[in-house]
Amino acid sequence: MQFRSNKSGVFGGFLNFFFFLKGFLLNARRFLPLVLQMSNYKLFLLRHGEGAWNKENRFCSWVDQKLSENGVKEAQECGKLLKEQGVQFDVVFTSILSRSVQTAWLVLEAMAQEWVPVVKDWRLNERHYGSLIGLNRAEMAAQHGEEQVKLWRRSYDITPPPIDESHPYFLEIYNDRRYTTCDVPKGNLPRAESLKEVLERLMPYWNNTIVPEIRKGRTVLISAHGNSCRALLKHLEAISDQDIANLTLPTGVPVLVELDKSLKPVKPRQLLGDQDKIRAAIKKVEDQGKAKPSA
Numbered sequence: 001m002q003f004r005s006n007k008s009g010v011f012g013g014f015l016n017f018f019f020f021l022k023g024f025l026l027n028a029r030r031f032l033p034l035v036l037q038m039s040n041y042k043l044f045l046l047r048h049g050e051g052a053w054n055k056e057n058r059f060c061s062w063v064d065q066k067l068s069e070n071g072v073k074e075a076q077e078c079g080k081l082l083k084e085q086g087v088q089f090d091v092v093f094t095s096i097l098s099r100s101v102q103t104a105w106l107v108l109e110a111m112a113q114e115w116v117p118v119v120k121d122w123r124l125n126e127r128h129y130g131s132l133i134g135l136n137r138a139e140m141a142a143q144h145g146e147e148q149v150k151l152w153r154r155s156y157d158i159t160p161p162p163i164d165e166s167h168p169y170f171l172e173i174y175n176d177r178r179y180t181t182c183d184v185p186k187g188n189l190p191r192a193e194s195l196k197e198v199l200e201r202l203m204p205y206w207n208n209t210i211v212p213e214i215r216k217g218r219t220v221l222i223s224a225h226g227n228s229c230r231a232l233l234k235h236l237e238a239i240s241d242q243d244i245a246n247l248t249l250p251t252g253v254p255v256l257v258e259l260d261k262s263l264k265p266v267k268p269r270q271l272l273g274d275q276d277k278i279r280a281a282i283k284k285v286e287d288q289g290k291a292k293p294s295a
């Protein structure tokens with residue numbers, strides 16, 4: 001930018017200032033979008049790597065399964081990919097289920113960012129599948145029909161039948177010490193949840209704990225579960241109650257969501273990695289609800 005006038009005195013000063021302002025505004029038109037783009041927030045969501053029960057096609061939910069061998073590989077591959085892309089995390093949030101914590105560790109290890117703080121909370125847990133926990137999806141589809149299983153798995157506001165004391169996994173879940181650390185008494189923890197109820201328990205944590213980190217400009221990874229990530233995406237992208245049924249996330253694939261200052265997405269979410277493999281992985285998860293003999 002140049003001062004164009006060589007007139008002297010007060011008038012010349014005003015004129016100079018006028019030209020300076022004009023030049024500034026003309027240039028601002030070019031660099032402002034760039035500045036705004038630079039100030040977008042980058043949020044990464046990750047469904048943990050394949051767990052042992054993903055493989056056996058059983059509803060896993062609040063049962064604390066570790067990653068399968070393949071799940072470990074998926075998490076490591078995810079970390080490698082994020083490292084190649086130059087991602088630098090400032091903080092990681094996980095559920096209190098081992099498969100999401102283990103995934104976060106493996107990702108950070110593959111990125112040589114093990115020092116990054118990892119914060120855990122039950123509010124990021126997988127959806128509570130109630131009495132369906134432990135059951136085989138394909139067998140359920142054979143008994144109740146694929147439509148019913150799809151409703152249980154993907155509808156927004158249908159809650160499966162609740163778990164009770166007679167359920168084989170009831171004590172394993174509710175006697176676990178981790179559930180004494182929650183911000184609600186054990187007796188008030190869910191016994192079954194729809195996706196809507198997942199979103200309701202997730203929102204206070206999102207708003208009070210995760211959003212402040214994002215607003216500080218920190219790069220956040222949420223290493224969680226298929227349905228806690230779906231609930232969050234529904235909120236961020238304002239997906240309708242009907243359309244959310246069509247969103248399925250594959251295991252171990254990082255989802256990049258770029259948000260503006262008001263935390264609205266500035267572009268469609270990106271599932272990072274080989275797109276053919278990602279499509280195949282999504283189909284595999286969808287097909288888990290088909291009435292075929294379990295593998």
Ligand SMILES: O=C(O)[C@@H](CO)OP(=O)(O)O
Nearest residue numbers: 058059060061126153226
């Ligand atoms: O078992 C579960 O808890 C979830 C995710 O793994 O299953 P679904 O894909 O059926 O929601």
